[in-house]
Amino acid sequence: MSEPKKPSGDLRTTERITGGGGHGRGPGGMVGQKASSFWPSGRRLVGRMRPERPRILAVLALTVLSVVLTSVGPRILGHATDLVFAGFWGERLPEGQSKAEVVERLRAAGDTTQADMVAGMDLVPGRGVDFTAVGEVLLAVLAVYVMGALLQWLAGYLLNDVVQSVVRRLRADVEAKVHRLPLGYFDRQPRGEILSRATNDIDNVSQSVQQTLSQMVTSLLTVVAVLAMMLWISPVLAVIALVSVPLTMLLAAQVMKRSQTLFVTQWRQTGRLNAHIEEAFSGHTLVKVYGGQPESEERFAEENDGLYRAAWKAQFVSGLIMPISQFVGNLSYVAVAVVGGVRVTSGALSLGEVQAFIQYTRSFNQPVSQLASMVNLLQSGVASAERVFELLDAPEEDDSARGSLAPAGRGEVRFEDVSFAYDPERPLIRHLSLVARPGQTVAIVGPTGAGKTTLVNLVMRFYEVTGGRITLDGVDIASVPRAELRSRMGMVLQDTWLFRGTIAENIAYGRPDATREQVLEAARATFVDRFVHSLPDGYETVVDEEGSNLSAGERQLVTIARAFLCDPALLILDEATSSVDTRTELLVQQAMAALRADRTSFVIAHRLSTIRDADLILVMEDGAIVEQGTHEELLAAGGTYARLSAAQFAAATVGEA
Known part of the structure; x- marks a missing residue:
């Protein structure tokens, strides 16, 4: 490639589609180093559920009914206990007396405690347990619990649909955002880090919200309903039970402050590990060729250990919430049991x-403990949501231009006093002016880092000029939407890119409405047809993302056919024939000669033999054009181009010898 690789900080990132060109990255190398607070990200995540408001209201209504029914159950069941207990005592009291007479007799005998207890019971002296009434109460309890469970199941079904719809839109927003981000964003980010945000973090948001939202809603409503029942039965016992709540919340809040930071660290470390794995796997062949396995394994162990430590700390600290809340809850449970026993003996x-109250105490402490334990998952999910929101908030390309190109433009490109810098402190191109006329083939040569690929990246508006302007057929390209601008261009890079699909589909990628005959015509013109028939399924042969079932030269021919089919007004070739053999290169050059007719072509080349017939050759050094002319004119001038040509010729002679 013609540009140096971008510095990658502590990660050796692979070349992007630009083929290089981007210089430097922001301080720290990665966005998202500073974690924002828990509540803003949490509110924003909840805000994304607004389109699901009707179904959320339905979930709340179903949950309220379910919680009310479930909360009434212990109170009804307590009535069954009263029936059994009253029958037990009634059977032991003398028949024929009223309850008042029995109570009066007990008080006269000095047994005040038993008298108070009998007075507080609904019994008939001499009558045993009414099992018919007990059975009716138990059936009522069963019906209440079954109905509550069904309503809770339906609420969970609807909530699952709500959460998955929210996450689906979040994934779609991330996908759309990626296509709106400037190329410079990807130059500064390890590819695995971006993939981690788009996959791992979104999956974690989905799982966390799915597991916590339903439980949190149910727990909150249960706390309210149970508290109401507790106050109804005994305000005194309710106050005793409530003492544990503020203590639990205070202790949980202290743990949350620490664990939220740890969860952010955990998911950031996950992104770093994924970035290394993606890099090592995509460059697996080179890692083996250069014996980089020990270094790669060492790096993996370092990142993996870092993730282990971060995850261990986050899970351990957040895991303290549950036992703390359970311990405090058990203390209140014991206090309620003791005071409640005293109140029974006094007849109150x-x-x-x-x-029933003891059941409610357990039912009250359990959702409080669950709410505390949900903080574990919730903090992890919000930490991931924060990373996704950082991606969604990244500055986008400004594509507000509303101009248009001439319908019959032929591809005249003018650079008018153009300046550009990846880093404001290090200008790359300074005050460059040139004209590429329709039908001309403009070749760009020069040493690595001279700005060759940057020049064509500016034409494609992968980056915006920092000074001057570039026009296409007299129209400033900055005033034209990028989609319209790039629809007039075809580009073939040294690094081939194929997607998983058939060869015919890969050729038609830039023009999906092309007919089968047009695809075949492009394939024949670029000599793809010459090797396709030797494949098992011809044009329907499926290639994977890396095109591993094709040779490097065959993959390059497919990408050239893709550009040929698009029939662009402006053609950009960045070392496009470097992967094909000499004979095929000659054939492709013939095809390109026909393709370049009446079109402007920019050709970046290192092998000067491939550009001898170019109409204009630009020699670049340090972002400036130092020489320009035809092949013969530049050789006669005896400057940089002549020295490059002599060096290559000498190298070729030595190689032949």
């Missing part, structure tokens, strides 16, 4: 009421 409460 029935045994069934105390039994």
